[in-house]
Amino acid sequence: MENSQSQTQKSKLSRRDFLKIGAATVVAGAGVSVVQSAKKPVVTQSGSLEEAIIKTTCALCPSGCGLDVRVVNGKAVKVEGNPLHPLNQGVCCLKGQTALEVLYSPERIKHPRIQTGARGSGDWKEISWDEALDLVVDKLAELREDGKSHSVALMHGELRGQMRQVVNRFMRAYGSPNVISRESLGEGTARLAMWLSQGVNTIPVYDINNANYVLTFGGNLLESSRNLIGYLSATAFMRRGRPQRGKLVAVHPRLSLTGIKADEWVPIRPGTYGALALGMASVIINSKLYDEDFVRDFTYGFEDFEDAESNSHQGFKSLVLESYTLDRVSAITGVPTDVIARVAGEFATNRPAVAVLPTEPGELSSGNALHTALAVHALNALVGSIDAQGGVILQRFPELTEWPAYALDSDARKGEKQERLDGAGTQFPLAISAYQNVPERILKGKPYPIEALFLLNDNPVYDVPNGGQSVEALMKVPFVVSFASTLDESAAHADLILPASTFMEVWGDDYLEGTGYPGISLRRPVVEPVHDTRAPGDVLLDLAQRLGGSVGKAFPWNSYKELIEDRLSTLDWEKLEANGNWSELVYFNAEPGSPAWNDVVGRDRLNAPKDGRFDFFSRELFATLAPDSDLSCLPHFEIPTTLTDSTADSIEYPFLLVTQPLITQSQQWQGIVPTLQESYGLQGNVKWDSWVEVSQKAAEALHLEDGERVWVESPINRVQATVRVYAGIWPNAVYLPPGQGHHTFVRWGRKSKENSIVGANPNMLTKFDSEPLTGLAVAGPARVRIYPV
Amino acid sequence: MLRWGMVIDLDKCFACQSCTAACRMENNTPVAGKDQADMGRAILWNEVLPFVEGEYPNVHTTILPRPCMHCDEPSCVKVCPVQATFMNEEGTVLVNYDRCIGCRMCTVACPYAVRYFNWYAPEWPDALKEHLNPDPEVAPRPKGVVEKCTFCVQRLRKAREEAEAEGRTFNATDYTPACVETCTGRARYFGDLNDPNSLVSKLSHSPRAFRMFEELGTHPKVYYLKQG
Amino acid sequence: MEPKNQHTQTILAPIRKVSKGDYLLWGALTALLLSGLVAWIWQYIEGLGITGMNRPVYWGVYITNFVFFIGLAHSGTFISAILRIAGQSWRAPLTRAAEAITLFSLPFGAGSIIIDMGRPERLLNLVFYGRYQSPILWDVTAVSLYLLSSVVFFYLSLLPDIAMCRDRLTNVPHWQHRMYEILALGWNHDSEQYHRLEKVLDGMAVFMTMLVVTVHTVVSWLFGMTVQPGWHTALIGPFFLLGAILSGTAAVVIVLALLRKAYRLEKVLHNGLFNSLRKLLITFVLGWLYMMIAEYLTIGYSNMTEEMVVLTDKFSGTYATMFWSMTVFVFVIPLLIFIFKGKNSVGWMVFASVLINIGMWMERYIVIIPTEISPRMLHVMGQGSYLPALPEILITIACFAGLILLYAVFTRFFPIIPIWETAEELPGHAHSTKTSPAPSSASSD
């Protein structure tokens, strides 16, 4: 996040900006509302109603759109998109629309509370913030005194803006290396792939506005992308806002909304995108449709080559031509050869073209996640779509005020050197985190016993249940503190809950991501906290003050708001407040070979040359692994054991489980937002429930009727769901939506049962392992069978 | 005379259902809950309807966001025995919740299935009542009456008041319903169909334009633009 | 001077005393009626949500009952008005029994509409804001007119008999006698009175006949005026009408058989009547079959998408069992019985008539629900579904119980066979053409 880059590239620049896109949309006719709501008076006085529009930043998905919240008499009553926000330009997705149901949810935890009975018993006592913080400080101080500061761990989910550094700083100053991000379940794959090929450590951004051909490999562009609204409006623009209509092709085992709304859906056997991407590469290379100049001048490892020590190595070209022939790829992926050839041809000849990778390897990460992502990104290099208009561009970040230096005392220095709990950097050399590995390591007491665990926006019991292992791990840690806002399944096993305010009640910030250009979005309270809750940022600052010493000194701010103001003081604060965001609105594409180019290719390499060459053959991997075979440095595809159809497992559990976020699903809040539940499953018209999609073929074979209740059973567990016979699914795959089955008991609707759990959690079916090198989660695809209840 | 109408471009609609949610949050339609939703009693004035056709792998799915069509020849108005549902001078079809006797003739007669009945008195958990829109037009409807999309009349009233307060003449583009304002694909257009220069009236004459069940003679004022 | 009727004693016999059995029956029926009332109050407090109705099935058994009861009501008018005009003098002994069905089922028909309303307390809005484009208003008007004229028609034809009760039943309780005195309106069997009465009734019969046709056609237009598949057909009016007359006539058969048994009226309600009804029923069943074929063939042959969804649902889908049982109940079995067994067999006739009425109720249900389940807009998304819930069942039962209760009570206080109309001689004229010769020789079966 801190890779703030200067925008002073001198070379030939091409620029476009948000205003231009905005203007184009006005031409296309949808700008009406944008212009109009911009004119809304900020405060009006109509009758006795005191009305205001307050700008803040959404946190219901990783996009971070700008919101205009209508506040009447101190109550937030309606959310709109902020028309002055570059990401969403006045519109707002359905999750954003339901933000108020989060804010005013009856399921929220209203005071700090401590578990009085056994953990998980549900006997809680409400206590004051002072009491709660004292408890925490006593514990932390005690552990630090005993030289066990490293035995404190903090697991976190999505953290926004400065929060990530605040957390890292806190833990580092306190003396623990154990800040464990959930990233290894999600965005880690794309980030690693970018780094190992292109040499930059960021998540890719796709310039859909200018693309003529968009090919998504499972990435659910129109439902769950990380700049959701940006990509939605860009796709609309690509279709109807400009003279030439672009084409969107979605490759996925399940016909998601992206597939439905794409110009073409290419069904594929689950987990085999890597092979398809390589097969397409082979077609493109074979027919000489690739960008020969770009590949020759700005890539590495395309042809077979000799290294400095005159060892010969295989290049990408000969690998794909030899190993990824149409017939073989078709056999692996189940996509007909003519479709592969046609789509590959279209991709290469309708430039600018861009191949979109999923940010999440998800449940299908069958151990191939990294190489799949490398293969997909290789397609972008083949057609010269690296930092080009209509291709993959890079997210830039604004220059903010330097963090004040702070000194580590001896305790902190000692703690910092300890091995990480999750094995990142040790067990998994390339990993930034290995979230799913934590429960097992805690249970094994490896590398040392954990004495205290903090959960921040995080719910391992739900995400990686691993057959009860996560619960056991929590139970084994003597002191567990959760910042949960609702009684999620992990918080239920905590000792202490320090309830977090929701994003509508706190100060904070968010980086603008997904546009390329640098920017910051401001988060500010739209209403007074509804309950006796605090922002986790403020709580950490408070804890630091109470701990004092070097920890206290690392945090010279009185409040999180002050911290934000301080960090963002380089920006035009007035503009930030008035518009709800600040950004440069201009993206400069780097011309290959120009000075700016080295900033987009190779910048973050550690062990490989920063020579502005895109690595088909990953020199970074080569340096790290010193491998015997070239294959491990080239994008390739190994058929995972779970996919082979002749093992005993595959006969007993004939179906492959696909899950994939829905647009109607909000990562953290699914359990408690009624309106999301009431529009949950669009294709099958399912509300307030989980369903399992089975193909027509499978339904016939198993004599399953639409609407029937069934068990979906994997070797480790089973869950119930309602059958939906769906034409849009790979015949031997089944789909379960993620995000359901939360234990934040929902009591919605008339006379509904007191504690109703909505739907089922598909993660229960999965055994989460880790990729040996990257620490990324290996989650399947789980094999399942289905039978009536 | 103004004649409000809407155009929805199916090529730019991505089935995101933001319109559905925006409509609920703006118009205070109650949460139905699982049992009621399972009976089809969820009240979503602007449902997004999927029409899945074909067999694997040649599946063709049409997604249709469906507000009230505000028909010029509305079946609902025709059959209402007490004139509880009516068309106002600007062509918007509304329901007088104080007069409706709950006979549900209109729900049965509307070919577009856009009318919803309050089977029970609407309910929210107390905490959630905080976020209800305080505009008087959208006060929660009592049990036993029919309700539906109103083209967000409260917004029209407010836009007019605002124009008046600012001493300017009201302009058709001052008024945007909630679903149009939030539409992520910018697929929805709203405006005066009587003004030949308005965007909606131009789009309604596009060769891609069509209306649902045109053959029924209801003359909807909601137009769709074909996909592709 | 009273009319001369050899059966006067037989006819008045049931009125002389109310038996224990009666009280038991009345009590049971009242209990059922009350349980329906409780259900309705419950529904009024909670909302229609406690029924099985939903979206898209906005109308369920209440509307089915409405159509059914209005149909049942046609029996009376048919027998007394239409046959009166047609000069079918054999009908005389049946008229009152049939008209009573009309009179007592109409309130439950009309009531069903009120029960079905989301806001019954706003009923008067129909008067304040009534709007004549709406088929509901047509219904309200037609049904209230029908109810009103039926009451008048019924009361007028009852007048001379009330007077006879007043004159003859002297040992009944005081209040009952007083009631006869008041209701008889000073009728004194004056020949001029009879003359005028006949004239008025003849006139009204024409009017009532028109009403009958109108009412049920209008009832059908509740559906037919919408553009929904399965309803939007010009045939729906005649179809409904014929169905109504069929179920009404079958109901008369049932009622007659019961009265005959319970009140020992075999002499008055002789077998010949059943035979005449049998012939009528054969005609109606065949007519109705003809309508059905015409209707379904037109729809099926044209193969229009939305229409076919509904049609296949009836023929081979969710409602196939109900549809085909209905055809067996209404058409196959009754026709076989009427042709081969029904002659001179009251038992078989009753059996067939019960089947016809069950079938006709199902027919109403099948006309209403399948169309709703597959409305144009939603049928592609999978079907809706509907099953009546407890309150609907209780209320439906209560309606039938109420109808029977009114009937049973009425027959204990008023002669159910019109004495004056079946009299051999009326004061002032000998109009043997109009009265049935009521053969005293007719044996019971």
Ligand SMILES: Nc1nc2c(c(=O)[nH]1)N[C@H]1C(S)=C(S)[C@@H](COP(=O)(O)OP(=O)(O)OC[C@H]3O[C@@H](n4cnc5c(=O)[nH]c(N)nc54)[C@H](O)[C@@H]3O)O[C@H]1N2
């Ligand atoms: N509406 C909504 N939006 C969201 C979220 C949400 O819950 N709701 N969640 C947010 C979060 S936290 C995330 S992480 C993102 C996720 O957003 P996306 O990255 O779009 O995630 P998915 O749609 O799950 O796509 C993951 C796909 O990767 C494919 N895949 C399978 N195996 C492999 C493999 O071996 N390698 C690779 N590279 N890919 C494979 C699978 O087809 C799988 O469907 O969405 C974010 N946006």
Ligand SMILES: Nc1nc2c(c(=O)[nH]1)N[C@H]1C(S)=C(S)[C@@H](COP(=O)(O)OP(=O)(O)OC[C@H]3O[C@@H](n4cnc5c(=O)[nH]c(N)nc54)[C@H](O)[C@@H]3O)O[C@H]1N2
């Ligand atoms: N089957 C399947 N499983 C998946 C995935 C998939 O695609 N398919 N995706 C995976 C991915 S990428 C992810 S990111 C995870 C998401 O997994 P989720 O279970 O959706 O995790 P969250 O709910 O985001 O975070 C946990 C808890 O953090 C708390 N919380 C949330 N927001 C806030 C806040 O603002 N303040 C405070 N204090 N607390 C908050 C809430 O109590 C919440 O329960 O799911 C993973 N699991």
Ligand code: SF4
């Ligand atoms: S896309 Fe994400 S950030 Fe934007 S409004 Fe929707 S939920 Fe909020």
Ligand code: SF4
């Ligand atoms: S769509 Fe239905 S409710 Fe709306 S105006 Fe037309 S008939 Fe009436």
Ligand code: SF4
């Ligand atoms: S339900 Fe209400 S609005 Fe609809 S027709 Fe009846 S009275 Fe009119």
Ligand code: SF4
């Ligand atoms: S116009 Fe208003 S009422 Fe109608 S669907 Fe849109 S938001 Fe709902």
Ligand code: SF4
């Ligand atoms: S908000 Fe717009 S894009 Fe989304 S479903 Fe509605 S019409 Fe389609």
Ligand SMILES: [Mo]
């Ligand atoms: Mo994620």
